[in-house]
Amino acid sequence: MKTDLRHRAWAEIDLSAFERNLGKIKAALPERVRYIAVVKADAYGHGMPQIVSRLLQCEVDCFAVANVYEAADVREIGPGAEILVLGALLPEELEHVAAYDLTVAVSNADELARLAQLGERHGRKIPIHIKVDTGMGRLGIWHEQAPALIGQALNTPQIELRGLFTHFSAAESDPDFTRLQRERFLKALETVPEERRTGLLIHADNSGGLESFSQNQPFNAVRIGLLQYGHKPGPGAFLSSIGTEPVLSFRARVGLIKELPAGTDISYGRTHTLVRDSRLAVITAGYGDGLPTSASGRGKIIVGGGARPILGRVTMDQTIVDITGMDNVKVGDAVTLIGRQDGAEITVEQFCADTECIAWEALCTITKRVKRIYRTARVTT
Numbered sequence: 468m469k470t471d472l473r474h475r476a477w478a479e480i481d482l483s484a485f486e487r488n489l490g491k492i493k494a495a496l497p498e499r500v501r502y503i504a505v506v507k508a509d510a511y512g513h514g515m516p517q518i519v520s521r522l523l524q525c526e527v528d529c530f531a532v533a534n535v536y537e538a539a540d541v542r543e544i545g546p547g548a549e550i551l552v553l554g555a556l557l558p559e560e561l562e563h564v565a566a567y568d569l570t571v572a573v574s575n576a577d578e579l580a581r582l583a584q585l586g587e588r589h590g591r592k593i594p595i596h597i598k599v600d601t602g603m604g605r606l607g608i609w610h611e612q613a614p615a616l617i618g619q620a621l622n623t624p625q626i627e628l629r630g631l632f633t634h635f636s637a638a639e640s641d642p643d644f645t646r647l648q649r650e651r652f653l654k655a656l657e658t659v660p661e662e663r664r665t666g667l668l669i670h671a672d673n674s675g676g677l678e679s680f681s682q683n684q685p686f687n688a689v690r691i692g693l694l695q696y697g698h699k700p701g702p703g704a705f706l707s708s709i710g711t712e713p714v715l716s717f718r719a720r721v722g723l724i725k726e727l728p729a730g731t732d733i734s735y736g737r738t739h740t741l742v743r744d745s746r747l748a749v750i751t752a753g754y755g756d757g758l759p760t761s762a763s764g765r766g767k768i769i770v771g772g773g774a775r776p777i778l779g780r781v782t783m784d785q786t787i788v789d790i791t792g793m794d795n796v797k798v799g800d801a802v803t804l805i806g807r808q809d810g811a812e813i814t815v816e817q818f819c820a821d822t823e824c825i826a827w828e829a830l831c832t833i834t835k836r837v838k839r840i841y842r843t844a845r846v847t848t
């Protein structure tokens with residue numbers, strides 16, 4: 468494995484795998500369906516600029532981000548792209564919407580009025596998607612009140628209604644409730660006059676939603692995050708059949724090897740007692756890199772060809788791993804916290820089980836200190 472001086476902890480991002488995932492997801496959807504790529508939180512820790520560039524090369528031109536600052540960064544890379552801001556805007560963020568030509572998710576009449584004023588000031592229409600709350604209880608207008616807000620948006624000259632969407636709260640675990648959410652949303656949609664519906668993006672499905680995505684419904688777009696990075700939100704058969712592969716591997720190094728006798732209490736809080744004469748590898752990554760303290764005493768790291776247990780607490784910069792009985796480990800060796808190495812694998816799912824977190828969280832809490840390294844397949848002609 469090629470490394471350089473800076474690499475105490477790094478994430479390898481396989482852009483070819485990312486591109487294959489994209490192709491597979493698109494192939495699994497009807498052709499008419501537009502693909503909104505969710506690239507918030509630095510593209511789930513994968514690095515927004517590289518991911519967005521790759522998406523643009525793959526002719527994806529619609530992006531969803533959490534806020535106007537992320538949107539401004541995407542705008543630099545995709546001057547002509549459509550950028551949907553999913554989160555609620557703070558008052559001082561409003562001007563960015565006009566400055567960066569953003570599309571905004573709207574949840575109520577107050578937001579609509581503020582955007583109409585913005586449009587008035589700039590002498591143009593502000594593009595919006597109305598978000599309908601069908602049971603998540605977070606953003607969006609409650610579905611029973613949605614028809615009034617949609618009507619209001621259609622009748623506001625400074626507003627261009629471009630889409631309607633909702634968000635599932637249990638797409639991966641509760642198909643019945645997801646069906647109810649779809650029905651609530653479609654009922655709100657029915658109040659839009661047929662001739663005003665043409666051209667609107669109608670979307671509900673995140674990665675988990677694809678499990679119940681149906682060709683027969685009026686949905687004409689999806690908003691995909693986790694799955695394009697290669698991870699399934701749940702065990703669904705359809706999601707599995709798409710066959711996406713992990714894009715990110717999280718690696719570090721062996722910083723020190725030492726031997727200590729049985730009975731020694733080690734780590735902060737003396738949280739681990741060595742049960743045998745032990746050989747320990749001190750790994751050059753800790754919670755300051757994105758290995759949560761919840762991995763203390765229970766997670767594993769691939770060292771010397773096998774997944775070896777973490778002993779004691781994960782600390783800010785270092786983590787102790789038991790390598791007793793292994794004589795093939797050297798200082799400087801690469802180790803793997805997430806991913807494959809030497810025939811062993813720690814999947815994100817395994818990492819999450821060991822650290823009591825969710826895949827989204829595991830990926831986007833890999834910190835800034837961890838250098839992202841991009842790999843692409845060599846182009847052969």
Ligand SMILES: *Cc1c(COP(=O)(O)O)cnc(C)c1O
Nearest residue numbers: 505553634673674690691692693
């Ligand atoms: C983050 C997000 C998504 C993407 O969800 P995944 O489960 O990662 O596919 C879609 N829609 C909204 C509103 C989101 O906030």
